[in-house]
Amino acid sequence: MSGSLDYRAAGVDIEAADDAKERYRRLVESTRTPGAVGAFGSFGGLFRAPAGQQPLLVASADGVGTKIKVAIEAGRHDTIGHCLVNHCVNDILAQGAVPLFFLDYVAFGVLDPAVAEAIVSGVAAGCRENGCALIGGETAEMPGLYTPPDYDLAGFIVGTVEEAATLGPERVRVGDALLAFESTGLHTNGYSLARRIVRERMGLGVHDAFPGEGGATVAEVLLRIHRSYLPILRPHLGGIHAVAHITGGGLPGNLNRALPGTLDAVVDTGSWVVPNVFAQLARAGDVQRVVARSSRR
Amino acid sequence: MSGSLDYRAAGVDIEAADDAKERYRRLVESTRTPGAVGAFGSFGGLFRAPAGQQPLLVASADGVGTKIKVAIEAGRHDTIGHCLVNHCVNDILAQGAVPLFFLDYVAFGVLDPAVAEAIVSGVAAGCRENGCALIGGETAEMPGLYTPPDYDLAGFIVGTVEEAATLGPERVRVGDALLAFESTGLHTNGYSLARRIVRERMGLGVHDAFPGEGGATVAEVLLRIHRSYLPILRPHLGGIHAVAHITGGGLPGNLNRALPGTLDAVVDTGSWVVPNVFAQLARAGDVQRVVARSSRR
Numbered sequence: 209m210s211g212s213l214d215y216r217a218a219g220v221d222i223e224a225a226d227d228a229k230e231r232y233r234r235l236v237e238s239t240r241t242p243g244a245v246g247a248f249g250s251f252g253g254l255f256r257a258p259a260g261q262q263p264l265l266v267a268s269a270d271g272v273g274t275k276i277k278v279a280i281e282a283g284r285h286d287t288i289g290h291c292l293v294n295h296c297v298n299d300i301l302a303q304g305a306v307p308l309f310f311l312d313y314v315a316f317g318v319l320d321p322a323v324a325e326a327i328v329s330g331v332a333a334g335c336r337e338n339g340c341a342l343i344g345g346e347t348a349e350m351p352g353l354y355t356p357p358d359y360d361l362a363g364f365i366v367g368t369v370e371e372a373a374t375l376g377p378e379r380v381r382v383g384d385a386l387l388a389f390e391s392t393g394l395h396t397n398g399y400s401l402a403r404r405i406v407r408e409r410m411g412l413g414v415h416d417a418f419p420g421e422g423g424a425t426v427a428e429v430l431l432r433i434h435r436s437y438l439p440i441l442r443p444h445l446g447g448i449h450a451v452a453h454i455t456g457g458g459l460p461g462n463l464n465r466a467l468p469g470t471l472d473a474v475v476d477t478g479s480w481v482v483p484n485v486f487a488q489l490a491r492a493g494d495v496q497r498v499v500a501r502s503s504r505r
Numbered sequence: 506m507s508g509s510l511d512y513r514a515a516g517v518d519i520e521a522a523d524d525a526k527e528r529y530r531r532l533v534e535s536t537r538t539p540g541a542v543g544a545f546g547s548f549g550g551l552f553r554a555p556a557g558q559q560p561l562l563v564a565s566a567d568g569v570g571t572k573i574k575v576a577i578e579a580g581r582h583d584t585i586g587h588c589l590v591n592h593c594v595n596d597i598l599a600q601g602a603v604p605l606f607f608l609d610y611v612a613f614g615v616l617d618p619a620v621a622e623a624i625v626s627g628v629a630a631g632c633r634e635n636g637c638a639l640i641g642g643e644t645a646e647m648p649g650l651y652t653p654p655d656y657d658l659a660g661f662i663v664g665t666v667e668e669a670a671t672l673g674p675e676r677v678r679v680g681d682a683l684l685a686f687e688s689t690g691l692h693t694n695g696y697s698l699a700r701r702i703v704r705e706r707m708g709l710g711v712h713d714a715f716p717g718e719g720g721a722t723v724a725e726v727l728l729r730i731h732r733s734y735l736p737i738l739r740p741h742l743g744g745i746h747a748v749a750h751i752t753g754g755g756l757p758g759n760l761n762r763a764l765p766g767t768l769d770a771v772v773d774t775g776s777w778v779v780p781n782v783f784a785q786l787a788r789a790g791d792v793q794r795v796v797a798r799s800s801r802r
């Protein structure tokens with residue numbers, strides 16, 4: 209083989225990258241908040257530092273796990289970014305922080321600008337829901353690392369809380385009430401297990417109806433958007449001592465992260481109705497109730 | 506197939522995740538700076554908001570492209586994170602910002618805690634070099650998305666600059682001098698093309714000697730750490746008008762991002778000695794000099 213080599217010959221399409229970038233512009237602009245300062249396309253995204261007595265920045269990085277494989281298999285790319293933002297919002301809400309801005313990382317084997325636009329449209333929807341400016345991101349084309357049509361998506365949030373208002377274990381007292389808020393489904397954890405159960409035990413594809421969900425498909429049920437708890441908790445942050453975001457590791461892996469070493473929470477697991485999706489997956493996979501601890505740091 | 510299914514059966518090893526997290530602890534602590542507030546392992550990382558007249562936050566997200574494939578093929582995982590941090594540091598330096606904190610995202614097909622530790626040790630080394638606190642991150646195990654031993658790595662940085670000291674195109678004046686600083690090699694761009702040239706045109710594997718590099722191997726040459734320009738530029742930020750970080754897209758794709766629409770830069774491409782690695786790759790691949798524009802937003 210001979211002749212001139214360039215990016216395209218090596219599997220990197222600069223025109224596709226430019227196309228994707230242009231598609232992002234209006235999405236990014238749709239998330240603009242008063243704190244956002246810079247113009248679209250600068251090297252770093254600019255945001256005004258929060259004012260206050262002793263403002264803290266609270267940051268979190270996350271992905272959506274193999275929920276992304278459901279999106280890819282179903283060819284529905286416009287909700288996974290919303291899940292990612294809401295997941296990150298909930299993580300910093302555990303310290304009492306409200307969102308300031310967000311950045312995303314999207315990596316493809318072969319960059320498809322329309323898919324990239326759909327992914328970022330979900331990110332932008334999540335940012336608008338939570339009053340969070342999308343101030344930057346990276347779209348990478350990595351031939352040989354991702355097998356088309358696979359891609360991965362990660363996100364990064366920064367929020368703020370007054371130091372004196374920071375929630376956490378040190379504020380929890382004997383006798384505090386424990387309140388739980390319903391999820392919309394699996395949110396963004398447990399998907400490798402759930403997908404295996406659906407495929408191998410229930411014998412279902414992503415476009416088949418999921419049992420007990422009124423005709424909704426497996427994709428529709430498994431892609432339900434990770435709920436942001438910001439709207440329900442924000443008005444009450446002054447009256448809350450600590451928050452646990454129940455992600456990978458479930459209750460055993462996350463609830464204790466919101467408690468001091470000297471206190472335990474008493475959880476009556478009979479006090480709520482288990483949502484259908486969990487009941488179906490647990491039954492089909494014979495999943496034991498307490499298995500996991502957290503991997504999030 | 507029947508019996509109880511759990512995370513492990515689905516390819517997600519919670520013990521490996523816990524092991525990785527414990528390995529990160531001392532690395533994270535080694536990067537602690539006065540602004541870092543929270544304890545290791547909280548839901549969000551805490552950092553004191555910068556004080557000043559009109560402080561801005563400057564954020565960037567990035568990956569290392571398929572340089573990661575060189576690290577994986579060479580089995581050398583402890584430098585790629587350093588490249589990532591330095592890349593991000595340079596991105597925000599383009600606005601005159603100095604680093605505050607960093608978060609990483611590492612995703613595996615099968616999580617190897619020792620490899621994860623090596624990756625994050627590079628991230629921590631980069632953070633220490635740049636006075637940047639590693640305040641959080643996410644380690645994901647995503648069976649079916651990444652083919653072992655492949656993994657991906659993304660990073661997010663937040664820095665700060667006084668609004669009045671922000672560098673950028675609007676400060677550039679007719680007659681400004683253009684200064685260039687040498688790279689250590691390919692930094693973190695062009696690897697899909699470079700790897701193809703090395704493999705197909707030069708017929709070399711990662712452990713073979715790279716021509717003209719005094720016996721250094723392909724891996725050693727291609728994994729040279731992306732240089733941080735913070736040490737050389739920091740003392741002079743008050744005398745600089747704009748900075749362009751020359752990444753994907755090269756000079757044509759990045760230099761103009763630091764210039765106003767009304768001005769052009771005159772670049773005498775004969776005024777520097779082309780480093781050996783670029784000369785060798787260009788010759789072997791018959792790479793034309795000006796091809797690429799930027800995909801970074």
